[in-house]
Amino acid sequence: MNAFDALAAGAKAQTAPIDTLPWLEKYRPKTLDDIVGNDDAVDRMRSMVASGFMPNLMFCGPPGCGKTSAIGVLSRALLGDKYKDAVLEMNASDERGIDVVRNKIKMFAQKKVTLPPGRTKIVILDEADAMTTAAQQALRRTMEIFSATTRFCLACNTSDKVIEPIQSRCAIVRFVKLTDEQVLKRLMTVIEREKVAYVPKGLEAIVFTADGDMRQALNNLQSTAQGFGLIDEENVFRVCDQPHxxxxxxxxxxxxxxxxxxxxxxxxxxxxxxxxxxxxxxxxxxxxxxxxxxxxxxxxxxxxxxxxxxxxxxxxxxxxxxxxxxxxxxxxxxxxxxxxxxxxxxxxxxxxxx
Ligand SMILES: Nc1ncnc2c1ncn2[C@@H]1O[C@H](COP(=O)(O)OP(=O)(O)O)[C@@H](O)[C@H]1O
Ligand SMILES: [Mg+2]
CATH class of the missing domain: 1.20.272.10 (Zinc Finger, Delta Prime; domain 3)
Incomplete structure (x- = not known):
């Protein structure tokens, strides 16, 4: 065995972690009941699922409050096992200039998918505020032409980066930062399932540093738990690089x-x-x-x-x-x-x- 093989073998031995899945994904809400807080928004989604009707939607709110999760949950609830064929998911990390709207989105909108009566295909445009204005302009026409068969679901941090004509074609659902109690409630669910050792002060520190951002709360919980084994104040502040x-x-x-x-x-x-x-x-x-x-x-x-x-x-x-x-x-x-x-x-x- 040469030196490199030895290195590779060593690396393999080390990469047998207990849990490689980020808790963010592991505990991403799977049903509407899993979403904490934002009761008005969740209620509106419940009634959409009950009636089977979904207008074009735009979810606005700060990071880490559940917008992306909510869109996923909603489209799964509406489309069930047709999700794979009937949903086009696009994120800011994808190229989303005007060509994408002209080609990919339009092509998807023209595609024929058999769905239960009243259901439509769904195009998810996550982080829509990262789309160029030209792409947004191109989108407004597509939204109208295919409105009988395709609905759009946009998520963004601030609605002012999305052009007015698109806003006026969407029902706007506002999300707000989670309260400390709501963050804590969701954290406790994860802590119980992962059997994390903690002291109350440590949780207080996580909730404080997260400041209503559930993504940050879960990330910090996992980093502290896997890095130090115990959630206490000192460990949390070692992980979250914030002024104490x-x-x-x-x-x-x-x-x-x-x-x-x-x-x-x-x-x-x-x-x-x-x-x-x-x-x-x-x-x-x-x-x-x-x-x-x-x-x-x-x-x-x-x-x-x-x-x-x-x-x-x-x-x-x-x-x-x-x-x-x-x-x-x-x-x-x-x-x-x-x-x-x-x-x-x-x-x-x-x-x-x-
Ligand atoms: N309201 C919420 N209820 C439960 N978990 C949440 C909530 N908001 C965020 N999370 C957690 O944080 C992660 C990121 O949420 P996400 O929906 O991507 O936020 P956003 O799109 O608003 O930035 C999710 O994987 C989920 O585990
Ligand atoms: Mg998101």
């Missing part, structure tokens, strides 16, 4: 004590670790929003979020510097100081002291 919310929380608690120096030191330590100011301000917003209401009166919270918003604006206007973050923190301290002077607010006593 506890450090940001510390910074905010120093701000509530008007202690700019220590608050600055915490945030600077994150900056020095290489996190971008946008990551930091994003985490700051989420930590502030979830900050214990007993330790931070609501009006202070609202004002702090306002300052965070304006700091974010400055950062995105091109001044993406630590200086802007420091300025934001100074403003926050100032606000807390004024609140204490005028309203008798005290960080130690929190809301009771008002």
């Amino acid at each position: 919310p506890n450090i940001v929380r510390d910074a905010l608690s120093f701000i509530l004590q008007e202690n700019i120096d220590d608050a600055y030191a915490r945030i600077k330590s994150l900056y020095d670790k290489g996190y971008s100011v946008f990551d930091i301000i994003g985490t700051m917003y989420r930590v502030c929003k979830n900050y214990d209401d007993n330790a931070m009166p609501e009006y202070i919270k609202l004002e702090l979020i306002r300052i965070i918003g304006f700091t974010h604006l400055r950062l995105s206007e091109g001044c993406a510097t630590m200086l802007q973050l420091a300025g934001g923190m100074a403003k926050m301290c100032e606000l807390v100081r004024d609140a204490k002077r005028i309203g008798g607010y005290s960080a130690e006593l929190g809301i009771d002291a008002m």
Whole structure:
């Protein structure tokens, strides 16, 4: 055996993993009941399945909330074992210029498939906002000509990248970010089936970092579980490369004590670790929003979020510097100081002291 054979044999021995399938795919919803959250959207799909009628559809919403899964589930429910013949799936990763609309989509629309009465073929255009405008223009005519036999189902993040004429030919179904409870609910299903060891704080960390994106939640769960074997806070933050919310929380608690120096030191330590100011301000917003209401009166919270918003604006206007973050923190301290002077607010006593 030469050196390369030995290497190959070694590689083979290593690639006997417990589970190569990404949990994302393994636990992709198979029925409408598997989809958590977005109840209005799911109800609408239920009634489409019940009546057998599906208009042209456009699903809009942020990443990881179940759009692609929902389209798959819906078309399977409508077409059953005809799915393979009667559905054309196209993704942003496919070439989707005007030629594709002229050839592939049109050809599919002209194809004859025997379906139960009332059912139509379905063209799925996932991530439709990545289609060129010319392709979209070509699509609108195709949508009309073949409307008796073919329905279109589009998914996109924001509807404004899809031209008006297409929007007006579609029933728009809006998806929203999942709530923390909904993310947790789905995570628990996976945890039970995969027998993942966890502590509650670890799950809290996953839900926090996912911020309503189920895809990210499942990915982080799998990476932490397979990388470390236990879902706890420390492991989760080792896997998800995000500013640690506890450090940001510390910074905010120093701000509530008007202690700019220590608050600055915490945030600077994150900056020095290489996190971008946008990551930091994003985490700051989420930590502030979830900050214990007993330790931070609501009006202070609202004002702090306002300052965070304006700091974010400055950062995105091109001044993406630590200086802007420091300025934001100074403003926050100032606000807390004024609140204490005028309203008798005290960080130690929190809301009771008002
Ligand atoms: N509402 C949901 N209910 C259950 N699982 C979900 C939901 N949304 C997303 N997921 C999970 O996240 C993965 C990605 O979802 P996907 O439908 O591709 O999101 P989108 O197309 O909205 O970006 C799916 O494989 C699924 O496991
Ligand atoms: Mg998708």
